[in-house]
Amino acid sequence: MGTSTASSPTASPLPRSSSSLPVLYLVVPVVLISAGLFALAGSRVELASPWKLRVTFESPWPSSYSEENQAAFAPASAPENEPPMEQPEPDETVAIEEPVRAVKRYSRFERLEASLSRARSAIREAALVRNLTSVHADADYIPQGPIYRNANAFHRSYLEMEKLFKIYVYQEGEPPMFHDGPCKSIYSTEGRFIHEMERGHNMYRTTGPDEALVYFLPFSVVMLVHYLYEPGSHETHAIGRAVVDYIDVIAAKHPFWNRSLGADHFMLSCHDWGPRTSSYVPNLFSKSIRVLCNANTSEGFDPFKDASLPEINLKTGEIFGLLGGPSPSRRGTLAFFAGHLHGHIRYLLLQEWKDKEDPDVRVYDKLPRGVSYESMLRQSRYCLCPSGYEVASPRIVEAIYAECVPVLISDGYVPPFSDVLNWKAFSVQVQVKDIPNIKKILMAISPSQYLRMQRRVKQVQRHFVANGPPRRYDVFHMTVHSIWLRRLNIRITDSA
Ligand SMILES: *[C@@H]1O[C@H](CO)[C@@H](O)[C@H](O)[C@H]1NC(C)=O
Ligand SMILES: *[C@@H]1O[C@H](CO)[C@@H](O)[C@H](O)[C@H]1NC(C)=O
Numbered sequence: 001m002g003t004s005t006a007s008s009p010t011a012s013p014l015p016r017s018s019s020s021l022p023v024l025y026l027v028v029p030v031v032l033i034s035a036g037l038f039a040l041a042g043s044r045v046e047l048a049s050p051w052k053l054r055v056t057f058e059s060p061w062p063s064s065y066s067e068e069n070q071a072a073f074a075p076a077s078a079p080e081n082e083p084p085m086e087q088p089e090p091d092e093t094v095a096i097e098e099p100v101r102a103v104k105r106y107s108r109f110e111r112l113e114a115s116l117s118r119a120r121s122a123i124r125e126a127a128l129v130r131n132l133t134s135v136h137a138d139a140d141y142i143p144q145g146p147i148y149r150n151a152n153a154f155h156r157s158y159l160e161m162e163k164l165f166k167i168y169v170y171q172e173g174e175p176p177m178f179h180d181g182p183c184k185s186i187y188s189t190e191g192r193f194i195h196e197m198e199r200g201h202n203m204y205r206t207t208g209p210d211e212a213l214v215y216f217l218p219f220s221v222v223m224l225v226h227y228l229y230e231p232g233s234h235e236t237h238a239i240g241r242a243v244v245d246y247i248d249v250i251a252a253k254h255p256f257w258n259r260s261l262g263a264d265h266f267m268l269s270c271h272d273w274g275p276r277t278s279s280y281v282p283n284l285f286s287k288s289i290r291v292l293c294n295a296n297t298s299e300g301f302d303p304f305k306d307a308s309l310p311e312i313n314l315k316t317g318e319i320f321g322l323l324g325g326p327s328p329s330r331r332g333t334l335a336f337f338a339g340h341l342h343g344h345i346r347y348l349l350l351q352e353w354k355d356k357e358d359p360d361v362r363v364y365d366k367l368p369r370g371v372s373y374e375s376m377l378r379q380s381r382y383c384l385c386p387s388g389y390e391v392a393s394p395r396i397v398e399a400i401y402a403e404c405v406p407v408l409i410s411d412g413y414v415p416p417f418s419d420v421l422n423w424k425a426f427s428v429q430v431q432v433k434d435i436p437n438i439k440k441i442l443m444a445i446s447p448s449q450y451l452r453m454q455r456r457v458k459q460v461q462r463h464f465v466a467n468g469p470p471r472r473y474d475v476f477h478m479t480v481h482s483i484w485l486r487r488l489n490i491r492i493t494d495s496a
């Protein structure tokens with residue numbers, strides 16, 4: 001299913017957030033033709049007009065972020081009409097000229113899609129193992145326990161990613177706005193990812209665009225804002241023009257953007273204006289994979305195709321000294337927050353708690369003299385992480401690093417990696433309207449439940465650590481895994 005029935009985009013059967021459908025698909029009918037016919041049609045089309053490929057969407061994974069979707073780990077029917085496992089090379093006798101090169105490229109492309117198809121089936125099969133511990137072998141780490149939605153499916157997916165996933169990084173554009181980014185500060189995840197893809201020795205990057213499963217657009221929104229935006233001017237059209245020009249160049253010079261209208265391309269940004277910057281190119285906004293810290297569902301963030309990037313405040317660029325904290329029995333403070341009045345959620349929090357001077361709920365806009373922020377994180381059992389000017393907060397990862405149970409206070413925020421992580425197991429989520437009840441809510445959590453959550457915070461920490469160079473299962477690899485899952489959601493097929 002999903003490949004032979006015609007449906008219009010509006011007829012999508014997808015209830016996004018509450019789906020228990022094991023297989024999600026969207027958009028577009030695809031007609032699969034036998035290999036031989038296909039080669040013929042492909043070359044004809046190449047002669048007549050540029051390729052047009054269509055994109056179907058399907059997921060091996062339960063709907064990505066609904067809390068209720070554990071049921072979605074139920075058996076998923078394998079799609080019919082899988083592309084052929086191995087496509088024969090085109091006939092030598094026809095392999096002479098221009099159109100034939102297109103045929104070759106097509107068949108390689110088809111093999112890539114077939115490998116993805118096998119990965120989907122493997123992950124679906126792994127999802128049937130409802131065991132808290134992955135059954136796959138691994139020298140470094142075996143995912144297990146309730147921090148995962150399904151440890152076995154995640155593990156299988158991760159291993160498939162390591163085998164198959166290839167990312168091509170476009171070379172167009174000049175530093176510093178392209179190929180560069182900040183590796184310190186609250187925007188560090190943006191710069192570090194770009195740097196790793198540009199200069200790291202990771203297993204995912206390929207220099208052969210025909211081998212790639214996704215295409216990275218390595219512009220830095222932080223740098224675009226820095227160089228093209230005049231503070232206070234509220235004029236962002238220069239940024240918009242830069243992005244529009246860039247995509248025009250990419251689409252003109254390479255066949256890949258037009259082929260999928262950007263659906264197998266991704267951008268990544270930790271800047272508040274990441275979503276806005278993507279909006280200047282409609283297909284970048286609505287079709288491409290956007291990896292964003294500002295993962296606000298009210299601003300078009302779509303967890304089905306977009307991925308939430310953690311915000312990590314690396315003041316010195318190093319993680320040295322940031323990891324770890326005392327055991328629960330040595331944490332005397334119930335809850336802690338310190339931060340400026342940024343945005344309405346913090347306003348409500350500060351207004352409610354700042355002047356109460358409750359010894360259990362210590363909320364400050366400015367820390368008292370002699371009190372260190374880091375030591376407060378370490379002596380608190382719960383760390384409050386309200387949204388600021390935008391939904392993401394670097395406090396979530398600060399809390400996880402300091403082994404303090406994070407309390408997320410936000411609206412419309414999709415936390416990072418929530419397609420594989422079960423945030424409820426290691427964090428508390430408080431609705432904005434419940435800010436006055438924070439103390440009651442936290443006091444109602446039993447000591448043994450707290451101990452379990454705190455232990456899980458320590459376990460999940462590895463997925464947020466910004467190692468340099470990256471190590472398996474850390475924040476870099478988890479970010480790549482988010483992109484991998486979104487690529488698995490789509491299938492690109494020739495519509496010729
Ligand atoms: C879960 O998997 C582990 C490791 O393979 C195995 O030892 C254990 O028996 C399994 N538990 C259940 C309930 O299947
Ligand atoms: C992609 O489409 C655009 C707009 O239709 C066109 O200008 C461009 O030449 C196309 N690119 C390629 C490589 O054919």
Ligand SMILES: *[C@@H]1O[C@H](CO)[C@@H](O)[C@H](O)[C@H]1NC(C)=O
Pocket residue numbers: 296297298299343345387388389390391411412
């Ligand atoms: C999320 O987006 C909506 C719509 O633009 C906005 O009203 C809200 O303030 C945003 N949330 C945060 C925390 O910035």
